[in-house]
Structures are given as structure tokens and as C-alpha cells.
Amino acid sequence: MSRTRTRFVCQQCGHEAVKWHGRCPQCGAWNAMVEELVASRRPQDRPPAAEAVALAHVPMDAEPRLATGIAECDRVLGGGLVPGSLVLIGGDPGIGKSTLLLQISDGLARAGRRVLYVSAEESLRQVRMRAERLGALHPNVWVVAETNLDAALAAAERLHPHLLVIDSIQTVYLTDLGSAPGSVSQVRECTARLLQTCKPRDWATFIVGHVTKDGQLAGPRMLEHMVDAVLYFEGERHHAYRMLRAVKNRFGSTHEMAIFEMHGDGLEPVLNPSERFLAERSVEAPGSAVVTAMEGTRPLLLEVQALVAPTSFATPRRMVTGADANRCNLILAVLERRLGVPLQAADTYINLAGGVRVDEPAIDLGVAVALVSSTRNRPVPPGDVFVGEVGLTGEVRTVSRIEQRIREAEKLGFTRCIVPAHSVEAGRWTAGMEVVGVRTVAEALRLAF
The missing domain is CATH 3.40.50.300 (P-loop containing nucleotide triphosphate hydrolases)
Structure with a gap:
């Protein structure tokens, strides 16, 4: 047997209250409390006790x-x-x-x-x-x-x-x-x-x-x-x-x-998503760099596009599509402070071509190179791939699964991969790919330009 009662339930977080609130006490959403009927049932007979099993005796069937x-x-x-x-x-x-x-x-x-x-x-x-x-x-x-x-x-x-x-x-x-x-x-x-x-x-x-x-x-x-x-x-x-x-x-x-x-x-x-994402890439255009990102066990080669233009406003515009906007702002600050790249009075636009979204820090180095390429109006060598995380002091930090990333780049015909210096070991790579280790963003830029 059951009886009904009314409760005010927040449609955002599910918080229940006995009276209406203009603002949810739990999540702070305004005008989200809606009156609903709730059926309450009387407790039934106590169910029989469950039987415990030793964890080591649980069968390992697939x-x-x-x-x-x-x-x-x-x-x-x-x-x-x-x-x-x-x-x-x-x-x-x-x-x-x-x-x-x-x-x-x-x-x-x-x-x-x-x-x-x-x-x-x-x-x-x-x-x-x-x-x-x-x-x-x-x-x-x-x-x-x-x-x-x-x-x-x-x-x-x-x-x-x-x-x-x-x-x-x-x-x-x-x-x-x-x-x-x-x-x-x-x-x-x-x-x-x-x-x-x-x-x-x-x-x-x-x-x-x-x-x-x-x-x-x-x-x-x-x-x-x-x-x-x-x-x-x-x-x-x-x-x-x-x-x-x-x-x-x-x-x-x-x-x-x-x-x-x-x-x-x-x-x-x-x-083969890497080949699809790079099919329309302009190899001689400034502001374009190729990076490798890992999505689970699959490496993806993506094109990072950057455009740096003089601003006509007091506060320059920062627009990011497909990447983490906070990390891109961090890279802009590192380039401005550590390398003296004039970005404070410029609008910057960053885009991952193809509509893909990546939050991995391994694309940081490619974003930095694309920004400098657009600023200097100089294209990146078409056979280069960039892998690495950028730190606040301008260093390039190592990332995971570097071997899979380089093999994917080699498969698509790239000839040089610029990676963190800690990832480079002798005799680790094939003869078809030149792997160069860098410790700072400045070293990577010298190699790229």
C-alpha cells in the first residue's frame, strides 16, 4: 500500500525540499525547484540475508x-x-x-x-x-x-x-x-x-x-x-x-x-583518421603545424592552425576551437614572457582542423610553433611533426606513448619528429624517421625555422 506526498525537486541536481525555494540550496540554480508527487511505500518484510563469498573464490569467467x-x-x-x-x-x-x-x-x-x-x-x-x-x-x-x-x-x-x-x-x-x-x-x-x-x-x-x-x-x-x-x-x-x-x-x-x-x-x-584529417592541409601556409594526439590506444595526426593579427581593440581577442582554451592561454603567456614573441597586442585564433576536440597537453609544442609561424609569416617545414608538453618556464616535458606517435607519423610520410629530449634514446627509432630531442620551446623554434 502506498500514499502520495509532494516534494519540490531541483531539475538540475535532484535536491529535494519540503517547500519551494527560488534558488536551489544545493547547486544554486535559480527557478529550478518544481513540485512533484512522490509515492512512498510502507516497508515490507525483512529480506533474507545475502550470502557472502570469499573474493579469492569468485570465478574468473570471461x-x-x-x-x-x-x-x-x-x-x-x-x-x-x-x-x-x-x-x-x-x-x-x-x-x-x-x-x-x-x-x-x-x-x-x-x-x-x-x-x-x-x-x-x-x-x-x-x-x-x-x-x-x-x-x-x-x-x-x-x-x-x-x-x-x-x-x-x-x-x-x-x-x-x-x-x-x-x-x-x-x-x-x-x-x-x-x-x-x-x-x-x-x-x-x-x-x-x-x-x-x-x-x-x-x-x-x-x-x-x-x-x-x-x-x-x-x-x-x-x-x-x-x-x-x-x-x-x-x-x-x-x-x-x-x-x-x-x-x-x-x-x-x-x-x-x-x-x-x-x-x-x-x-x-x-x-585511418589521421590521413583524413590531413588530406586538405596546406603545406606552405604559415601558421600550420602537425601534432600527434592519443585517443586511447590510437594515435591521431592533426593539423593545428593559428592566426595572429593586429588588434583594433583595447583587449585582444582569444578564440580557440577544438583545443583546451586554458592551455592555449598558458602557451601564449609563455611565448610572450619567455621568448619575447609580441602577442600582447594581437588577436589570436587557434583551431584544430576537421572538427575534432583534443584536451591532451602533448599538442602544446605544436600550438606554440603554429603561433610563432603565423607571427613571423614563415611556414613550418612540411615533413615536421611536433610532440611535447610546454611548461611555465618554457621547457618541453615528456609525454606518454611516444613510440606509437612516431610510428604513426612515419606511416604517413613525415620525416622528422621533434620530441622532448627525455624521450630520445639511441637505437630506438627506424632509419626512415629523424627524431630530434629538445629541452625548451626556443630549441624547437630554432629547428622549425
């Missing part, structure tokens, strides 16, 4: 995996989907989340698996139109247009799918709660219901989540703790490339990234 049919997705997931796992995937509107999940559903269906696609945002006709465009009309893919989660789970009980897709968690609801779909309590309780239903039945489940204007997953932060994996599908809407990143994965690494290219007939995995 987790079974379901291949999605897309090798890049399997690598991000740690080798494939684990039966009974809940995977949350978020991204901007129109970035391609539903397209990717339909292609994954088709890949599993072609392997003889049953898939149930619950569309809570689109009609069956809209899903059919997208599936025809993608060539994903397989008889093992079933679809239901339903916003009531209990009704969708009842359909799943009759079908017993290997994969269940909920598109999206913000648009489904439970009738037990009086709050609107998308509210904190609905998102939390719907995810808990999926957890209780799907895990005992070994249904692998994809949950589509909306994002806020800041790029974070909408709903309570507890949602990311409840699921087994959290994936972000991101990219610039005006670019064809899309990146799938894992920020949480209980069954694999969180440092992997898959790159796709959007076409009219769906997403195509990019097997």
Missing part, C-alpha cells in the same frame, strides 16, 4: 560479448556489448544518435539477435523511413512507438530481445509518478526500472539521453552512476566527422574513441 557489427563501436565498448549491461549514450540534437543505434541494431540482427527499438520521440513511419535510408530493414529488428515505459517493457517481455533500445529516457514515463516526463524523479525511476528488469534477463540496453546547453547529460548526476557505460557522441554539425567517446565503462577502457563520417546512407567508420 564476460560474454555481443558484436554490434561495427568494429569501431565494439572497440569503444571494450570488445562488444555485455548482456545485461545498461549503456547511456548522449549527444547534441541531430548529431546522429538514432542513426548510430539503428545501424547497431541492424548489425546485431544480421548476427541472428533479436532487437526491440522503443521510439518515444518518433512515429513508426519516421523510424521506417530512416531505416530504409540506412538499409537497416531486417526482420529481427522490432520497433514500438511508446512513451509508457511499463507498456514498452511488457512488449519486451513477449519478445525477449537480446538488445533493447530506449530512445529516449527523457520522453518515457512511469504512471506511478505524477511528475512530467523528463523530470528528475521520472528519469531516475525509469532508469531504476530498466536496471531491475533488464539485468536479470540479460537484455543489453541502450539508453539515449539528452544533453544540456553546456554539453552535459540532462537529468540527475545519479543517472550516470546507475548505468554501466556512458558514451558521448559528438562533433561539429557543419563537419562530416563524428566522435564516439567512452567516459565510463565498467567492462573496458574509458580512453577509446571511434571516428565516423556522416553520409546520406548512414555513418561510415573512419579506419
Whole structure:
């Protein structure tokens, strides 16, 4: 037996209060407290005590995996989907989340698996139109247009799918709660219901989540703790490339990234992203340098573009696209203070070509070289690659996995790699690549120009 009561719940952080507040006492958000009905149940009989097992006696059986049919997705997931796992995937509107999940559903269906696609945002006709465009009309893919989660789970009980897709968690609801779909309590309780239903039945489940204007997953932060994996599908809407990143994965690494290219007939995995990102590079243009970044176990060669121009304002403009803006400001300060490069009265624009986003400090040296190249209007030698982190005193610090970065540069035809001096060891490199170690940014600039 249950009774209902009202609580005021913050739609940003999930904080509950018995009275309304104009500003949330926990996260400080204004006008985020919404009145919701909460069903409270009486405590049932005490459950039987759980039986403890010695950790050393836990069997070490390998987790079974379901291949999605897309090798890049399997690598991000740690080798494939684990039966009974809940995977949350978020991204901007129109970035391609539903397209990717339909292609994954088709890949599993072609392997003889049953898939149930619950569309809570689109009609069956809209899903059919997208599936025809993608060539994903397989008889093992079933679809239901339903916003009531209990009704969708009842359909799943009759079908017993290997994969269940909920598109999206913000648009489904439970009738037990009086709050609107998308509210904190609905998102939390719907995810808990999926957890209780799907895990005992070994249904692998994809949950589509909306994002806020800041790029974070909408709903309570507890949602990311409840699921087994959290994936972000991101990219610039005006670019064809899309990146799938894992920020949480209980069954694999969180440092992997898959790159796709959007076409009219769906997403195509990019097997050699470095070659794609450098295809349109202008080798004789000032302000361009090539760097290597690591995304999990994959090295990426990227073009850093910089433009330094005289400013007409009292405060010069600093614009960064694709890189960490704080680190770029640090590099500007180092160049101004330690090397005397006149940047204080100049507008600076930094861009990673191709729409990719990288936060790794290993691209610092390439950013510094590109800025000086634009300032002096002198191009960088076309065969050079730059790897290294820049410190506040102007030193070049070592980075991880230097061997993989250099091998990737050599594979694409580059002839010289400028790296931190501590990374250079005799007899370590092949004859086709000249590896030069530098201790400071000034040494790197002397070599580059």
C-alpha cells in the first residue's frame, strides 16, 4: 500500500525540499525547484540475508560479448556489448544518435539477435523511413512507438530481445509518478526500472539521453552512476566527422574513441583518421603545424592552425576551437614572457582542423610553433611533426606513448619528429624517421625555422 506526498525537486541536481525555494540550496540554480508527487511505500518484510563469498573464490569467467557489427563501436565498448549491461549514450540534437543505434541494431540482427527499438520521440513511419535510408530493414529488428515505459517493457517481455533500445529516457514515463516526463524523479525511476528488469534477463540496453546547453547529460548526476557505460557522441554539425567517446565503462577502457563520417546512407567508420584529417592541409601556409594526439590506444595526426593579427581593440581577442582554451592561454603567456614573441597586442585564433576536440597537453609544442609561424609569416617545414608538453618556464616535458606517435607519423610520410629530449634514446627509432630531442620551446623554434 502506498500514499502520495509532494516534494519540490531541483531539475538540475535532484535536491529535494519540503517547500519551494527560488534558488536551489544545493547547486544554486535559480527557478529550478518544481513540485512533484512522490509515492512512498510502507516497508515490507525483512529480506533474507545475502550470502557472502570469499573474493579469492569468485570465478574468473570471461564476460560474454555481443558484436554490434561495427568494429569501431565494439572497440569503444571494450570488445562488444555485455548482456545485461545498461549503456547511456548522449549527444547534441541531430548529431546522429538514432542513426548510430539503428545501424547497431541492424548489425546485431544480421548476427541472428533479436532487437526491440522503443521510439518515444518518433512515429513508426519516421523510424521506417530512416531505416530504409540506412538499409537497416531486417526482420529481427522490432520497433514500438511508446512513451509508457511499463507498456514498452511488457512488449519486451513477449519478445525477449537480446538488445533493447530506449530512445529516449527523457520522453518515457512511469504512471506511478505524477511528475512530467523528463523530470528528475521520472528519469531516475525509469532508469531504476530498466536496471531491475533488464539485468536479470540479460537484455543489453541502450539508453539515449539528452544533453544540456553546456554539453552535459540532462537529468540527475545519479543517472550516470546507475548505468554501466556512458558514451558521448559528438562533433561539429557543419563537419562530416563524428566522435564516439567512452567516459565510463565498467567492462573496458574509458580512453577509446571511434571516428565516423556522416553520409546520406548512414555513418561510415573512419579506419585511418589521421590521413583524413590531413588530406586538405596546406603545406606552405604559415601558421600550420602537425601534432600527434592519443585517443586511447590510437594515435591521431592533426593539423593545428593559428592566426595572429593586429588588434583594433583595447583587449585582444582569444578564440580557440577544438583545443583546451586554458592551455592555449598558458602557451601564449609563455611565448610572450619567455621568448619575447609580441602577442600582447594581437588577436589570436587557434583551431584544430576537421572538427575534432583534443584536451591532451602533448599538442602544446605544436600550438606554440603554429603561433610563432603565423607571427613571423614563415611556414613550418612540411615533413615536421611536433610532440611535447610546454611548461611555465618554457621547457618541453615528456609525454606518454611516444613510440606509437612516431610510428604513426612515419606511416604517413613525415620525416622528422621533434620530441622532448627525455624521450630520445639511441637505437630506438627506424632509419626512415629523424627524431630530434629538445629541452625548451626556443630549441624547437630554432629547428622549425
